[in-house]
Amino acid sequence: MASLSLKNISKVYPNGFVAVKDFNLEIKDKEFIIFVGPSGCGKSTTLRMIAGLEEISSGELYIGDKLVNDVEPKDRDIAMVFQNYALYPHMTVYDNMAFGLKLRKVPKAEIERLVKEAAKILDLEHLLDRKPKALSGGQRQRVAMGRAIVRDPKVFLMDEPLSNLDAKLRVQMRVEIAKIHKRLGATIIYVTHDQTEAMTLGTRIVVMKDGVVQQVDSPKNLYDNPVNLFVAGFMGSPQMNFIDAEVERDGEDVKLHIGQARQYITVPADQARALVEGGYVGKTVVMGIRPEDIHDEESFIEMSPESVFTTTIRLYELLGAEVYLYFDVEGFDCTARVNPRTQARPGDEVRMAMDLTKLHIFDKETEQVIT
Numbered sequence: 001m002a003s004l005s006l007k008n009i010s011k012v013y014p015n016g017f018v019a020v021k022d023f024n025l026e027i028k029d030k031e032f033i034i035f036v037g038p039s040g041c042g043k044s045t046t047l048r049m050i051a052g053l054e055e056i057s058s059g060e061l062y063i064g065d066k067l068v069n070d071v072e073p074k075d076r077d078i079a080m081v082f083q084n085y086a087l088y089p090h091m092t093v094y095d096n097m098a099f100g101l102k103l104r105k106v107p108k109a110e111i112e113r114l115v116k117e118a119a120k121i122l123d124l125e126h127l128l129d130r131k132p133k134a135l136s137g138g139q140r141q142r143v144a145m146g147r148a149i150v151r152d153p154k155v156f157l158m159d160e161p162l163s164n165l166d167a168k169l170r171v172q173m174r175v176e177i178a179k180i181h182k183r184l185g186a187t188i189i190y191v192t193h194d195q196t197e198a199m200t201l202g203t204r205i206v207v208m209k210d211g212v213v214q215q216v217d218s219p220k221n222l223y224d225n226p227v228n229l230f231v232a233g234f235m236g237s238p239q240m241n242f243i244d245a246e247v248e249r250d251g252e253d254v255k256l257h258i259g260q261a262r263q264y265i266t267v268p269a270d271q272a273r274a275l276v277e278g279g280y281v282g283k284t285v286v287m288g289i290r291p292e293d294i295h296d297e298e299s300f301i302e303m304s305p306e307s308v309f310t311t312t313i314r315l316y317e318l319l320g321a322e323v324y325l326y327f328d329v330e331g332f333d334c335t336a337r338v339n340p341r342t343q344a345r346p347g348d349e350v351r352m353a354m355d356l357t358k359l360h361i362f363d364k365e366t367e368q369v370i371t
């Protein structure tokens, strides 16, 4: 079993900087865990602590049920794949993959079996006699992966393994990694900056900020139910629109009043109740709505009188399958992702409506989700 347990793990660097704070996570066998977050949030530090390359300042790390805080990296049964997958240039692909096994004095026949098996999984069989300089970037990346696979580790740690590849190769390798994960039934912890990698590969995603875990959830839940403004803004591109609004009561209804002009959104009943019960009437909250949940089709607008607003289009971007419309709502920059058939163009005054089943409302002070 390759489960991992991180209990209150922190990292304080010798200069006193707290890079990771009270990291708690239970990773199940065969999970594909993704760490995401802005540069410097502590992703690599956490990965390096798991690998044993960085000392854990406080907390406990278990692999299976064994406490490994003081176990040497080589004895942790973990393989790490980095972004700069340094291969030995003078060695063939075969020897690069066999190197670690030779060091560990694995019998020759066994080495051959393991290398050939990994080469088959990674589609490297025809390249085993080549030297790294005669390989493409993607092939080199697969060799680096092969080196990890032959060791048959309990856990794979991958730190932005695809970041040096061009866009097309990244997509290919992403699909490869998903296949490898299935085939090997391995536990993988993977650091990335790339949202698509995070959303498509992860069984669960860990979003970090300033050394603190913000949310751990499945890709879909993270996208649909972010717990705070940071996660809501970090996941998704273009990012979620945020608009300050004042909560007002109007008889039975609860309305969100945007800006100085008379623009109102009537909040759906469940969310209205949460706002009233939470004592938000009369206060300013932050509305969050994703670009794909703002629509400019007349049929949608007619069906959604409670969320119609008027704005002037500032910018129009055609991306092929979709159009991004940029505009502001009472001083808040907003984006809508709409159908390319849209008639809206810069300078046009248009009506749009929000899909209020997708409305998020956040506390402006705590930045936590209200409903």
Ligand code: ATP
Binding pocket: 013, 014, 015, 017, 019, 037, 038, 039, 040, 041, 042, 043, 044, 045, 046
């Ligand atoms: P990136 O996405 O840019 O790789 P990251 O999330 O992986 O970032 P880390 O490399 O874990 O971030 O670094 C976390 C923080 O710790 C950063 O602010 C970094 O400057 C700091 N840091 C890293 N190593 C040390 C060190 N040896 N001494 C002091 N601070 C360090």
